[in-house]
């Protein structure tokens with residue numbers, strides 16, 4: 001029965017289940033990834049993921065997984081990134097739990113038909129948008145927040161009624177292993193399988209046909225993902241990175257501004273996609289900015305961040321060497337020391353950096369904070385606009401001043417970025433009502449809360465007419481005469 005459905009469907013290039021069963025029985029040439037995707041599709045086609053009750057049940061199971069396995073998750077993140085248990089709770093699991101809670105509470109509302117405005121021609125009809133599941137979604141996660149960036153898209157996928165193949169990053173290997181071992185104990189195994197592996201496994205997954213691909217990671221691989229998706233005309237969400245600028249107005253309260261910037265930059269050892277990548281400010285405040293940041297580093301991480309338990313590590317040797325090489329040619333104002341054996345790099349501030357410096361050529365994704373001086377907000381805007389559109393843009397300027405309004409609104413009006421935050425860093429990620437995503441080189445699409453639900457749904461246009469009220473002389477029916485098109489009478493014929 002299912003085989004017939006498959007053969008006659010758009011997926012007829014996939015072997016039908018009976019054929020597939022015989023293949024698995026007698027030794028198959030199908031790859032593990034092919035089998036997993038095929039199984040997820042079969043499970044999706046049974047319709048089991050669609051009822052709201054089922055979706056809520058799975059979401060609650062996901063919540064239970066996070067609370068019951070908090071220690072396993074924290075231990076894995078400690079091994080991957082040297083984060084403390086509390087830090088993992090704050091930056092990984094709390095947000096996830098919040099996303100699940102919102103989805104459980106609002107799912108019925110999100111999934112309900114959405115009536116739209118009717119025209120004169122459809123006044124007697126039912127006209128609405130019906131969100132419907134897309135099918136099988138591939139979620140490819142990144143390593144820097146291995147739980148948040150992999151499971152938050154899964155919340156959206158489950159809420160929207162899809163099946164989802166989850167591919168955690170192999171770089172955060174401890175987290176990936178725990179996810180692979182424990183998640184299937186809580187979620188439906190067929191609908192939401194976890195596939196571990198490296199580049200070749202991801203590439204094999206990308207050869208399969210999906211109904212949506214949700215990728216988090218760097219833009220270079222993002223392009224490969226999009227290329228692979230194009231072969232099947234599969235839509236993509238690309239949550240990418242880039243250099244997020246931070247402009248500091250000279251009249252701002254530098255103590256508060258630098259405190260928030262220091263936190264946003266050095267948390268997770270600078271390995272945060274929305275971390276302020278570099279500072280733009282006038283030369284007259286550069287030294288004060290350095291001194292304020294110095295104070296905050298000592299306050300947050302002590303005089304010896306290397307021995308402080310709440311200061312992270314670079315994920316691996318490759319990234320350690322990459323980040324260290326970015327120091328080349330720059331003046332170190334704070335920090336600069338490192339220990340390769342521990343993948344440790346001190347919180348580091350670089351001053352008098354220019355746009356041509358090595359550290360300004362790529363996303364830093366590590367604890368280096370360059371300061372580039374500009375003559376004012378106009379030059380800052382020009383500097384930002386000469387580069388790729390950032391994932392986040394931060395502007396610090398005083399409250400309650402006419403000039404402030406000008407600075408903030410000027411930056412908002414004259415630049416573009418995935419998000420803009422004034423007088424803080426990172427916190428927009430926690431506002432689930434805001435769409436999270438990039439623009440241009442920093443990404444395609446968005447998620448969080450209903451934005452994620454909509455992203456992984458098809459918003460189907462529905463127009464339900466009745467068979468009565470048939471007008472034999474309606475404008476649409478031939479012959480198309482001048483009389484039918486004549487509006488001068490003030491009468492509009494139904495088409």
Ligand code: NAD
Nearest residue numbers: 141142143168169171198202217218221239240241242273
């Ligand atoms: P990564 O190395 O873990 O790669 C991400 C995924 O891509 C992995 O699952 C990996 O298996 C797969 N992959 C790697 N190379 C591949 C290839 N050649 N072909 C197919 N698949 C491949 O993560 P990363 O890219 O180092 O992550 C860091 C980047 O991600 C930064 O740029 C950061 O800004 C960005 N990021 C963005 C967000 C966001 O929400 N926008 C969140 C986290 C990280």
